[in-house]
Amino acid sequence: MDELTTVRELRAEAPDASRAQLAAGRQRLLRETASRGSRMGGARVGRRFVVAGAAAAITAVAVVGTQVLGGTEGVQPGAGPGYTLELGSAKALLNDAADAIAAGPAVTARDGQWIYTKTVETNVTDDEKPGPQTSENWTKYADPKMEDGRAGDDHSPREEYEFLKSLPDDPAKVRAKARAFFYATDDSETRTEHEYRALTTVLSRAYVYDPEGLAKVYRALATIPGIRAAQVQDAAGRDAIALYLGSGGNETLIDPGTYLFTGLRFVERSAGSEPDSKRSDVIISSARLSLAVVDKEGERP
Numbered sequence: 001m002d003e004l005t006t007v008r009e010l011r012a013e014a015p016d017a018s019r020a021q022l023a024a025g026r027q028r029l030l031r032e033t034a035s036r037g038s039r040m041g042g043a044r045v046g047r048r049f050v051v052a053g054a055a056a057a058i059t060a061v062a063v064v065g066t067q068v069l070g071g072t073e074g075v076q077p078g079a080g081p082g083y084t085l086e087l088g089s090a091k092a093l094l095n096d097a098a099d100a101i102a103a104g105p106a107v108t109a110r111d112g113q114w115i116y117t118k119t120v121e122t123n124v125t126d127d128e129k130p131g132p133q134t135s136e137n138w139t140k141y142a143d144p145k146m147e148d149g150r151a152g153d154d155h156s157p158r159e160e161y162e163f164l165k166s167l168p169d170d171p172a173k174v175r176a177k178a179r180a181f182f183y184a185t186d187d188s189e190t191r192t193e194h195e196y197r198a199l200t201t202v203l204s205r206a207y208v209y210d211p212e213g214l215a216k217v218y219r220a221l222a223t224i225p226g227i228r229a230a231q232v233q234d235a236a237g238r239d240a241i242a243l244y245l246g247s248g249g250n251e252t253l254i255d256p257g258t259y260l261f262t263g264l265r266f267v268e269r270s271a272g273s274e275p276d277s278k279r280s281d282v283i284i285s286s287a288r289l290s291l292a293v294v295d296k297e298g299e300r301p
Helices: 019-035 052-059 091-102 157-165 171-181 191-204 211-222
Strands: 068-070 081-089 114-123 133-140 227-233 239-245 250-254 261-271 277-294
Touching: 081 091, 091 211, 091 227, 157 191, 157 211, 171 191, 171 211, 191 211, 191 239, 191 250, 191 261, 227 250, 239 261
Parallel strands: none
Antiparallel strands: 068 277, 081 227, 081 277, 114 133, 114 277, 227 239, 239 250, 250 261, 261 277
16 A cells, blocks of 8 residues: 555646546555544744753653544545645754654554554545545454555565664664565655655554654654655644645655654645745645554444
8 A cells, every 4th residue: 555655746837637636646645544444833844842841742642541642523524725834954953853752652552452543535526426424444453454564565564663673773774674564565656755655654644652662753754855844734624734746746744743643735826926935826735644453343442
C-alpha cells in the first residue's frame, strides 16, 4: 500500500489537471483511509512547540483501557480554496518534533486487539459525493496475513510497531530500512521521493509506537533534501503543519501540538497576496478524527 506515492505535481502555471489525472492521485492519496477505514498563532513554527505543552499533549495520548489516542467532535470539515502560510525548511521543526516525541510515552497494543480510526474526507473531484464523508474502520493489530511480505508492502500494525522498535540511530540507515519496508512501486520515483513517501507512510501508520523509534523517523525525515513545512488547515477545520517536497501537491499533515500524524492533502498552489502566503486549492483532503486501541472489532472508544 503506497497512498503517499508522489503523483504529478500541479503547478499554478500549468494547465488545469484533467479529471483522469486527479482520479489517479485520489486513488493513491486515499488508499490509507479507504482500507484503514484551534487556530495556531504566529507565522513561524519552531521550538515554542517543544516545551511543556507538546510533551504534555503527547503524554495525554496514552490512556488506560481503550487508549484513546485522539478525537474531535463538532468539527466543520470542508474542501476548497484555502491559504497556506509557508514556513520554509522543515528540518528544525522535524528535529524539534523528534525531541518532543522521544520524551513521551509508548503507545502499545496486544495480540487480539484492534485499531479503531475515524476519518473525514473531502474530494472536489467526486461528482457523487463532493461534500465531507466520514468513515470508521477497525484494523486487527496482529494479523499474520499482513506480515512477512504476504501482503506486499502492506503491514499489520504489529509489524509496523516492530519496525519502529528495530530502527538504528543513523538517519541514513533509517531511510534505507524505510525504503525496503515500503519498496518502490513507480519507476519514475526518485530516491528522495521514495524515502519521503516511505517515511511519511510510517508516520501515517504509527497507530502504536515506541517513542524512540518514532523519533528516529522524524530525524530521518529532517535529512530529506528539500522537505518543507507550511501552516495549513485540515479537512476537519483544524490547524495543522503540512510536510511536502518542493512545490509538490501531496502533503502529510501533523498536529502542531503533538507532532503526530493528523491527515493528508492534495492541493494546487498559487501565489498569495501576502509574503510567505500561497493560495491552496484543496482538491482532496482527509483528516483523522479519532484513533484508539480497542478490544474487539466494532467497539468504539
